[in-house]
Every structure is written in structure tokens, then in C-alpha cells.
Amino acid sequence: MTESVAEFAARARTWLADNMPAIDPASPPAAPRDEPGPWQRARELQKRLYEGGFAGICFPREYGGLGLQYEYQKAFDEESLCYEMPLILNVPTFAICCATLLDTGSEDQKRRHIAAALRGDEVLVQLLSEPSGGSDLAGVITRADRQGDRWVINGAKTWSTSAFAADYGLCLARTNWDVPKHDGLTMFLVPIAHPGITLRRITHVNGGSEFCEEFLDGVDVGDDAVVGEVDGGWAVASRQLYHERRAVGQGSEFASGSGHEGGHTTPVDYADLAEKTGQAGSERVRQLAGRALTHRVVAEQLIDHVYRSVRDGTLPPAGGTLIRLFHADTVMLEMDTAMAIAGAAGVVGEDGEGLQTGLRYLARQSIAIGGGTTEMARNVIGERILNFPREYAADRGVPFNQVRHSQAG
DSSP: OOOOHHHHHHHHHHHHHHHSOBOOTTSOOOOOTTSHHHHHHHHHHHHHHHHHTOSOTTSOGGGTSOOOOHHHHHHHHHHTTTBOOOGGGIIIIIIIIIHHHHHHSOHHHIIIIIHHHHTTSOOEEEEOOOTTTTTOGGGOOOEEEEETTEEEEEEEEEEEETGGGOSEEEEEEEOOSSSBGGGSEEEEEEETTOTTEEEEEOOOTTSOOOEEEEEEEEEEEOGGGEESOTTOHHHHHHHHHHHHHHHHTTOOTTOOOOSOGGGTTOOOOHHHHHHHTTOTTOHHHHHHHHHHHHHHHHHHHHHHHHHHHHHHTSSOGGGHHHHHHHHHHHHHHHHHHHHHHHTTHHHHSOTTHHHHHHHHHHTGGGGGTTTSOHHHHHHHIIIIISOOOOOOOTTTTSBGGGSOOOOOO
16 A cells, blocks of 8 residues: 555655755755766765665656655655755756656657666756757757668757756657648657767856757667657657746656755845845845745745646646746846845855855846747747637748748858
């Protein structure tokens, strides 16, 4: 018989105390996503979870998980707050890539790759966006051509989160140019170490280099690399986007552990910031902080509401976009509020709370882009949840090889 949530939490509490490194949740160990060390550390910690029987709580047992409901994962997350966890594996490996394979992959792909990720043996990445594609994912021009019994992929991808640390990537490519753009796509699972893949880092405005761009030149894979159906890649990509939006909004049941990854996602402590900038008694600061904190509480409540509503059918799967959009708006508001309080200290202050506020402000726009832009999220909500008329698209229903494209100068 399945143990109750309370019994599961009690067992997890004991196991965590005996097996995982204790931390101060308010000051977690640094885990920069653009360095190799934290990724190796995360694999080691994931292996501990797997061997201890606490990996993949919501993934089915046949693929290495526990097959339990979200309530068990949330109970484990609460117990794990004071312990070091492999949080950087959550996105995109578990909450996006493994979740997509669970929904659309073959039995062999599920048994091989989900299980390997849960053991800490594999990290997965998304290879979706392209240099010329903007937000039009269905307009990808990376191509996969049939040559004998192999598929040969050529093209370029960009903005791939932590691809340098990954073993496999979910790569969307065009396999049929004679049909409308959504109908000629196929998803492939490609090895990042393939000699035909050249990977380069992208340097951010704040100095980080987590994201990568990839150039695929003659990357050959077999039919076992096809995820879903040939020319049915849009269905896979749509499911992938569903999981991505929920993951970006921090509402995925497949993410494990709680807390703040390496400290860089730690919520702003407005009282501390006001104190350190000499504004503890400011009515203006209290009003600014109160507004931001209210958004934070609503965002947390929205996750459970949307999850339950999608699960019981009250909302369509696109409902996950609500989490992603509100989370982005909340983070933007929080960063703007912190910068408004820090003022000049966020730009020219010493290496302390003020300067850290400024550095986080520089990266705030990324939350409005990851998982699809906020503008795209609003389109999804309008068309798929509120049933507004779809926007006009000149290429709708037109074979992709007849669609006009901008020419390089």
C-alpha cells in the first residue's frame, strides 16, 4: 500500500538528515550555471537521491521514478529546504525535456533517457530557437534529410540553456518543405558530443555565459532518435512548450527540491535592502515593497490553482501559460522595485546588497523571454484560453517552400 503524504514526508526528513549536505536556505552554496563544477556536483547529488529512493517522485516507476502524486513532491520539497539539492537539473532536464519524453517519446526513449537522467547520468537540453527565427518556432529552417537509413541534420540553434553541460538535446528540424510550416517538422534526440555539433557560449550583459549557440553540420542519427512521428514534430514541440511555460513559472510537478538555486534566485529581502540603504523608515519604500510582496504571494497561489484546474479539465493545457506570464510580471516588478529602492547604490555601490541588486536588474529581461516571450504568452492565453480570434498570419496554410523569407544583405 502507498504510504500517506505525512508518512512519506517523515521518511524523507530522516533520509535527508542522514544523506544530504545541510545548508542555510537563506544563503545556499554558490552554483553558477555557466561553470562545469556545479553540474558535476548536481549529478552526484542526483545519484544520491536515486539510490536513496527519492528521485523522480512524480515520474512513473517503469522509467525510474516513484509514480506518486504532486502532493508527495511538494511534501519532499518542504523537507529539503535546508539541504543542498541538484536544483539546476530541474530546468530544462526534468521539468521540460524528461516531461516531454514522458508524453511523446517511445518506450525505449523513456526507459533509457528518463531513467538515466534520474540516476544523474544524463543532462538534457532544448535545441529549439534559431538565429533567424525570433518567436516563430514553427518557422525553423534547420533541416533533417533522409540519407539511406540515417537522418542528417544541418542548421543552427541558439539560446540553448546550459547546452555545454548536456548529453542530449531535443532538436526540432524541418523534414518536409512541401507542406505548411507546422506540418513538416520532426523532433530528434541528438547527442551533444556528436562531432558535427560545434557549440559556442553566449556572453550576457551581466557577464554570465549560461546560454549557448550550436552549429549542426552533418549530424547523423537513426530512426531511434525521432521523438514522436516523422513530420509530427509540432505536436511534440507544443507539448514541450507546455512543460516549459509551467517550468519557467515554477509550477512543474517534475521539478524536485525547493529553495533558491545557487542563491541567484533568492527573493529580494526588502526590509534588509531598505535598512542597508538608510530607508528603513520610508513610507515610499514600504509601499513599493508591499506591492511587490503582494504579487509574490499571488504568484505562489496561482501555481496550485492552475495545476489543479488543468488536471481536472477546468482549464486547457495552455493554462500553464498563466503561471509563466504572471511569474515573469512578478519577477520584473520585484527587480524594478529593488532597483528603485537601491537607487545609485545599485550602480556604483560597493560589492554588497546594492550592487547585487543592480546586477540582477541587468538580467531581469531574460524572464520575459525564456519559455517564449511574454507577448507570445499573451497570444496563447487570448487564443487558447479566452478563445479570441487568431491573429492574421500570411503564411498560414502555405507550403513552407513558398513562404517569402527575408534575404541576408
